[in-house]
Amino acid sequence: MNETRGTRKAEAVAVxxxxxxxxxxxxxxxxxVRVDSVDGRFAYCTVLTARDNALNPxxxxxxxxxxxxxRPTATGFRLIGDVSEEVxx
Numbered sequence: 001m002n003e004t005r006g007t008r009k010a011e012a013v014a015v016x017x018x019x020x021x022x023x024x025x026x027x028x029x030x031x032x033v034r035v036d037s038v039d040g041r042f043a044y045c046t047v048l049t050a051r052d053n054a055l056n057p058x059x060x061x062x063x064x065x066x067x068x069x070x071r072p073t074a075t076g077f078r079l080i081g082d083v084s085e086e087v088x089x
Contacts, residue, residue, distance in 0.1 A: 015070045020081030
């Protein structure tokens with residue numbers, strides 16, 4: 001195996017409208033977003049649930065997230081709800 005310790009790359013997932021992603025950043029614990037559209041570099045999302053300790057919940061607000069953050073790293077996102085191929089067409 002030719003893998004350097006600690007540098008394993010996170011597996012990329014195709015980001016598509018309708019998917020639900022959870023924020024892995026511990027400062028945003030509990031936050032989930034739904035992808036509304038993707039333009040190649042960015043995913044435009046709606047906040048579904050606010051972080052656990054939010055004083056000002058942003059539920060329903062739109063946000064833009066770089067697609068390269070949509071991977072399961074410590075400060076990235078993890079896919080928790082996918083859409084079927086037919087729905088995404």
